[in-house]
Amino acid sequence: MLTERQLLILKAIIDDYITHAEPVGSRSVSKREDMSYSPATIRNEMSDLEELGFLEKPHSSAGRIPSQKGYRYYVDHLLSPQKLSKKDKSGIQSVFQERFSEIEEVIQQSAKILSNLTSYTSIVLGPEVFESTLKQLQIIPISNEAAVAIIVTDTGHVENQTVAIPEGLNTHDLEKVVNIINERLKGVPLVHLRHKLTTEIGKVLEKYIDQYDLMLSLLNRTFISHQNEKVFFGGKTNILAQPEFHNVERVRELFNIFEENALISKLFRAEDQGLTIKIGQENRFEPFDECTVITATYAIDGKHMGTVGILGPTRMEYPRVVGIMDYMAKDLSKLLTNRYNK
Amino acid sequence: MLTERQLLILKAIIDDYITHAEPVGSRSVSKREDMSYSPATIRNEMSDLEELGFLEKPHSSAGRIPSQKGYRYYVDHLLSPQKLSKKDKSGIQSVFQERFSEIEEVIQQSAKILSNLTSYTSIVLGPEVFESTLKQLQIIPISNEAAVAIIVTDTGHVENQTVAIPEGLNTHDLEKVVNIINERLKGVPLVHLRHKLTTEIGKVLEKYIDQYDLMLSLLNRTFISHQNEKVFFGGKTNILAQPEFHNVERVRELFNIFEENALISKLFRAEDQGLTIKIGQENRFEPFDECTVITATYAIDGKHMGTVGILGPTRMEYPRVVGIMDYMAKDLSKLLTNRYNK
DNA sequence: ATTTAGCACTCGACGTAAGAGAGTGCTAAC
DNA sequence: GTTAGCACTCTCTTACGTCGAGTGCTAAAT
Structure with a gap:
């Protein structure tokens, strides 16, 4: 356990080092306003603090700098957050x-x-992202081969991703599916979308849509990897x-x-x-x-x-x-x- | 006009400097395979090249480095692009x-x-962006006060922007307007959108929409500043x-x-x-x-x-x-x- | 028993000097 | 026109001495 005086000195050294980025010597600590000990006394304490692992010396004739342990102690016990101006x-x-x-x-x-x-x-x-939920999904074909999938979340965030349209997919069906998703999956967290796709609305889709497999592969790619x-x-x-x-x-x-x-x-x-x-x-x-x-x-x-x-x-x-x-x-x-x- | 030999030497020096980043001396130039002159000759030429402004010396007893003019000449006259492996x-x-x-x-x-x-x-x-054209516009209300405007371009690029919904705007009308825009402004370069808003479809909008001013302010903000x-x-x-x-x-x-x-x-x-x-x-x-x-x-x-x-x-x-x-x-x-x- | 003054010692920082090395520019010979 | 030779220049490195900040220890003061 550190003595009152050791705490004072440790804090003084760290505060000094934080502002000046240079090893702190006994003399400069001693000169501080709230410090009523001579450099020699401080030196002894510093030596003790070093033995305890709170300080270290860059080389034998330099002042001390705080060790990682020193900072940790400072942060845990000596730190008083500054009020903002x-x-x-x-x-x-x-x-x-x-x-x-x-x-x-x-x-x-x-x-x-x-x-x-x-x-x-x-x-x-x-x-x-996993906190935000689906507000609206849009899939907009760009060419015969590609479409842009756009996901809007409840926070107004927009994710978009280009996906290839599987060959032979009926774009009319695609629209239908998007509508179903927008009706049934609104409010679902983005991370759960993929899962719900097969559980919740899987059956619905299978019923309405011919090319269920193709569609699923497209949607899976749409919903993938928004976790970053x-x-x-x-x-x-x-x-x-x-x-x-x-x-x-x-x-x-x-x-x-x-x-x-x-x-x-x-x-x-x-x-x-x-x-x-x-x-x-x-x-x-x-x-x-x-x-x-x-x-x-x-x-x-x-x-x-x-x-x-x-x-x-x-x-x-x-x-x-x-x-x-x-x-x-x-x-x-x-x-x-x-x-x-x- | 530079002599054949000066060109050879200039090229040699620049090539050398490019790879080693150090001032090039007469001796090392002379030692190159394709160089059949003594250091002394090279020195003379180097001196001339310096006078002509193609080379410079970091200090009096160092080798030469190319000047900006030297590089320029090199690039314009001596450069043969490397074939890719x-x-x-x-x-x-x-x-x-x-x-x-x-x-x-x-x-x-x-x-x-x-x-x-x-x-x-x-x-x-x-x-x-000014090359790309409007594919589709979407405005999706997020709350009572804000909406996300999404612009998809013909290249599959998605721009999105949050805009405040002017107080008292009829969201039904908003939908109508978005539809009109999607019908009439598809294919218009993004940079022209704002302009067309007042010219091309201004009259149409005025006719159908009560709160033309409010609507316009919203759309203007939607279409603003995609030029970066x-x-x-x-x-x-x-x-x-x-x-x-x-x-x-x-x-x-x-x-x-x-x-x-x-x-x-x-x-x-x-x-x-x-x-x-x-x-x-x-x-x-x-x-x-x-x-x-x-x-x-x-x-x-x-x-x-x-x-x-x-x-x-x-x-x-x-x-x-x-x-x-x-x-x-x-x-x-x-x-x-x-x-x-x- | 603490605290402090005094002092020898340590070590990096800085400045100076010496020497090495690379390169030049000039002169004279080829 | 070209090149060998050589004195000269300038940087870079290394070594050395000095300075100064700071320490650690001892002995005296409190």
Whole structure:
């Protein structure tokens, strides 16, 4: 268990390192306003903190930097989220209230605000599709061989996919089927569509439609793979301003990762409701060993929808970011609930 | 006018610099197989070429590097496009033939191939919307206040936009209007839609519809601003492997530019049909002063559609890239014409 | 028993100097 | 016209010395 004084010193060192990105020496800690001990005393405590694993030394004659364990302790016990300034709050509000827009635009905007406010990179996972339900299906033939299938969800989101028309399919029947689907499957979550196709309305279709097999194969392809979440970035290049990324090889690696939506989605998907902080190796992903990922979930009317996330160096301005994220997630939830849940 | 020998030497130097990215000295030029002159002779010629502005020296005791003028001359007079290897060709073909897909997927794939083959960054501008025409319009109310407008084009592309429903608008009328539009404006290029709305069918609408003004405002918003081209990237990070970008500040600048689709679109939009090469400052854009942009246009059935482009260092493998681009643009045109022009 | 002053020591950062190496430009010989 | 030879130039690398921030230990002060 750490003593009161150790806590004070640990917090001082981390706060200092967060802002200056340089190893913190005993002298500069001692000089702080709320610090009434001499450098020598601090040195002794620092030595202890190092032995306990909360601090480390880049080399023997440098100051200390927080270890991953140090950050973890800081986050768990010493962190007090910063209240947002009125300016920040009104900044968020104003962007949201700008105009009526599709849910994805709102999300995209959120990512942008988040990165602007934090000056880190923000990553927002769009509403998870399995929560949204079918509003309307359209299949529009483009040529003799292809058609565009359009799915509109209750949130106003539009998915579209080009599908080949199986040879010999009667387009008249296709229309009929689309109508049946629109009548009977409205309100069904997208992820269940494929399943319902065979269970719920399978019999109906078989009765009305000659080429049931052909039709099914077409519809299956229409409903396939809408499970991939959209990923929205804000301030992709913000993180390059951090000294941690002053080497092009790393940058390259990072941006390659950014291109892999599936990976990003996996890394940022929140496991729990609420705010999560993953520091360094807690991300279980080697290129992020010196990064912290903070995620928060947003919801529509209490139903979990997606995740807003921030990627920054482990040396992140935790108080500020946590404050912002918290506010943001709640505000976003409120907004989305108001707009799309009536 | 340059002598035969000067041409030979200029070409040798540029070829060498392109592959090794280091100033080329007289000795290494002299050692080339096809070079039968001593370093001293070469030095004299190099000196002349420098005076003529085709070469420059990073410093007085280094070898020469090509100047922008040097590259320009090389490209205009010395360049012989590389024939693609069978492997490369079949690589391209196989990706294209993979499966039936929407035009945008084809374009995206093209960008990917292009960057893989060249190991530079590729940027492909999607089909310009003004060429594509209306296939079908749908307006689907989502709530009492909002609707999704969906425009399907003849190429199978889907545009969608959320619009607010003006207060007091009769949704029954809306349906009627959509029907009228689908009957009368099918085949009209998207960019003309707004115009036709008031001219062609204005009178019809006025006759049938009470709230003509409200309706018009909604439709206007539906048809607005589809002129922004989509931009597809391939190998965004490829260019970071170039020594020219071994400094993070530059990388940051570049990636910021990448985020600005409008700017990219402007920079890469081809002015003429066919292949264009812009070297360094010819791009008229300071961050690209040490980059070359090569663009080629693709077409459907002869109608200009969009641009494929490559961004690399001025020290680019011109023969290879030009060969690839040429093949690619033609192949893409052929493919698109076959698929979407029947 | 704590705390602190003092001091030797460590180690990276920075600046300077020396040497190597690649390349040039000029001159004179071929 | 071409080329060998050579002095010269400039960068790059390495080595070395110095500076300064910071530590850890010891002994004195509280």
